[in-house]
Amino acid sequence: MSLGGLQRSRYLLIIDKIKQDIESGYLQPGEKLPSENKLAKKLGVSRTTLREALRILEEEGVVVRRHGIGTFINKKPVFYNGIEELTSITEMIEKEGKVAGNRILFSDFVTPIAQDKDVLNLKDDELVFLVKRVRTADGSPVIYCIDKIPAHIVPDDAIQDNESIFDFLEKEGDVTINYATAVIETIGYHEEISKILDCDQESPLLILKQTHFDMNDQPVLYSINFFRADQFSFSVFRKRVNF
Amino acid sequence: MSLGGLQRSRYLLIIDKIKQDIESGYLQPGEKLPSENKLAKKLGVSRTTLREALRILEEEGVVVRRHGIGTFINKKPVFYNGIEELTSITEMIEKEGKVAGNRILFSDFVTPIAQDKDVLNLKDDELVFLVKRVRTADGSPVIYCIDKIPAHIVPDDAIQDNESIFDFLEKEGDVTINYATAVIETIGYHEEISKILDCDQESPLLILKQTHFDMNDQPVLYSINFFRADQFSFSVFRKRVNF
DNA sequence: ACGGATTTGTTCGTATGTATA
DNA sequence: CTATACATACGAACAAATCCG
Numbered sequence: 001m002s003l004g005g006l007q008r009s010r011y012l013l014i015i016d017k018i019k020q021d022i023e024s025g026y027l028q029p030g031e032k033l034p035s036e037n038k039l040a041k042k043l044g045v046s047r048t049t050l051r052e053a054l055r056i057l058e059e060e061g062v063v064v065r066r067h068g069i070g071t072f073i074n075k076k077p078v079f080y081n082g083i084e085e086l087t088s089i090t091e092m093i094e095k096e097g098k099v100a101g102n103r104i105l106f107s108d109f110v111t112p113i114a115q116d117k118d119v120l121n122l123k124d125d126e127l128v129f130l131v132k133r134v135r136t137a138d139g140s141p142v143i144y145c146i147d148k149i150p151a152h153i154v155p156d157d158a159i160q161d162n163e164s165i166f167d168f169l170e171k172e173g174d175v176t177i178n179y180a181t182a183v184i185e186t187i188g189y190h191e192e193i194s195k196i197l198d199c200d201q202e203s204p205l206l207i208l209k210q211t212h213f214d215m216n217d218q219p220v221l222y223s224i225n226f227f228r229a230d231q232f233s234f235s236v237f238r239k240r241v242n243f
Numbered sequence: 244m245s246l247g248g249l250q251r252s253r254y255l256l257i258i259d260k261i262k263q264d265i266e267s268g269y270l271q272p273g274e275k276l277p278s279e280n281k282l283a284k285k286l287g288v289s290r291t292t293l294r295e296a297l298r299i300l301e302e303e304g305v306v307v308r309r310h311g312i313g314t315f316i317n318k319k320p321v322f323y324n325g326i327e328e329l330t331s332i333t334e335m336i337e338k339e340g341k342v343a344g345n346r347i348l349f350s351d352f353v354t355p356i357a358q359d360k361d362v363l364n365l366k367d368d369e370l371v372f373l374v375k376r377v378r379t380a381d382g383s384p385v386i387y388c389i390d391k392i393p394a395h396i397v398p399d400d401a402i403q404d405n406e407s408i409f410d411f412l413e414k415e416g417d418v419t420i421n422y423a424t425a426v427i428e429t430i431g432y433h434e435e436i437s438k439i440l441d442c443d444q445e446s447p448l449l450i451l452k453q454t455h456f457d458m459n460d461q462p463v464l465y466s467i468n469f470f471r472a473d474q475f476s477f478s479v480f481r482k483r484v485n486f
Numbered sequence: 487a488c489g490g491a492t493t494t495g496t497t498c499g500t501a502t503g504t505a506t507a
Numbered sequence: 508c509t510a511t512a513c514a515t516a517c518g519a520a521c522a523a524a525t526c527c528g
Contacts (some may be wrong), residue, residue, distance in 0.1 A: 252503095258501085278492075279493075297494095308494065308495090309494075311492080311495090312492095312493070313492090313494075314494080433487080
């Protein structure tokens with residue numbers, strides 16, 4: 001039973017199909033799906049494969065499974081684009097339906113401060129590539145970004161305009177960002193940054209400090225982002241873990 | 244092939260065993276586990292069952308699996324106590340090693356505003372039970388809390404001092420909070436709240452607006468919490484989802 | 487550079503357990 | 508009690524990624 005030239009595996013195709021059926025309205029919120037046996041037969045896959053798809057859909061909050069009752073399309077709008085889902089700033093802005101832009105203020109190799117050495121696990125005398133820039137949404141400045149990358153993974157050519165650091169690292173630097181640990185803070189007013197983001201003393205800034213790790217759990221990017229609080233908020237899905 | 248009177252399923256037992264082996268030091272961080280075939284044989288379960296256990300352990304960040312290479316005990320300390328893990332304010336304060344306290348400013352049934360009706364899915368004319376209070380850590384005020392609960396799930400007796408809303412609802416209200424959707428915002432200064440929390444115009448507030456849901460996906464608690472930004476920050480584990 | 491060995495990923499079929507209506 | 512539906516479990520086969528000689 002060969003899959004032929006299929007690059008996407010079957011359970012991913014099932015996930016796509018079910019999501020698509022929800023989008024199109026063929027599957028309604030709250031609706032009960034056919035039993036796993038019937039649905040598997042209808043979709044032409046084994047029950048194991050269907051269950052793998054349903055497991056992931058449940059994890060994503062798309063469906064709810066109840067033992068002995070059935071599987072249902074979730075009534076609630078799924079909490080997309082929460083902060084726990086790692087995306088680049090570019091994606092964040094574009095998901096708002098706006099055009100993401102970039103203005104680079106500074107970009108060069110510099111001597112790291114003690115904190116950088118610690119966070120990025122730098123070797124002695126290793127430099128960091130520092131980028132300071134302003135991100136714009138539909139032309140107006142909304143985020144001030146400081147990115148620090150260990151010198152050994154930065155290719156020789158400097159960073160391009162309008163380029164996501166994510167894409168830049170993955171295309172040029174031969175690393176893949178896998179996850180990040182983030183801390184959310186806030187600051188009332190910053191002499192320099194508030195001015196650049198064109199916001200007055202009344203409107204504070206949200207700060208997202210992130211350490212990004214690659215597939216080998218090595219830190220590859222430390223970034224500090226200042227968001228205009230009147231333009232951004234972060235959403236989180238909080239799960240109960242202790243019984 | 245009966246499981247006998249086993250109440251805990253096999254894959255859960257495998258999870259327990261592996262976690263225990265890590266605790267005891269028998270399995271070291273970064274160590275490679277035997278191949279799935281060998282390990283399954285050694286543990287006396289099928290590869291399917293072992294994989295189900297490994298899947299969950301990977302989800303929890305305990306192990307890392309690499310296609311074609313093997314499965315490893317995670318080097319990194321698992322990211323505990325991030326904001327995505329739903330805990331009560333009481334727990335948050337106590338995890339900092341401080342004594343959690345409570346000062347109730349207001350508590351009574353009131354007419355809901357339009358937003359409350361929407362968020363809490365209230366019936367016509369249904370009141371909400373509103374609680375305003377200051378949470379203290381080691382005696383000093385750190386969080387200002389506004390909690391709103393639909394009248395029909397609030398028992399007749401009013402809320403006790405020093406009691407967690409979580410515990411209160413679960414003990415008296417016969418509901419179990421399952422998850423919450425949260426939005427993180429910030430505000431520079433609030434005439435009334437900043438004064439109560441004893442912080443000046445310079446230090447902003449972090450705001451956590453949460454809708455809590457019970458096991459049946461019904462909203463049971465809407466709470467707005469104002470945190471002193473110099474005392475609190477939120478951490479999040481951000482996962483990459485799109486290849 | 488190639489090929490085989492190893493290891494995890496995917497998929498199938500089937501059987502039995504357990505919760506719910 | 509019985510039927511239905513999801514949960515757990517086993518065994519087997521092949522695919523895909525990686526590693527090593």
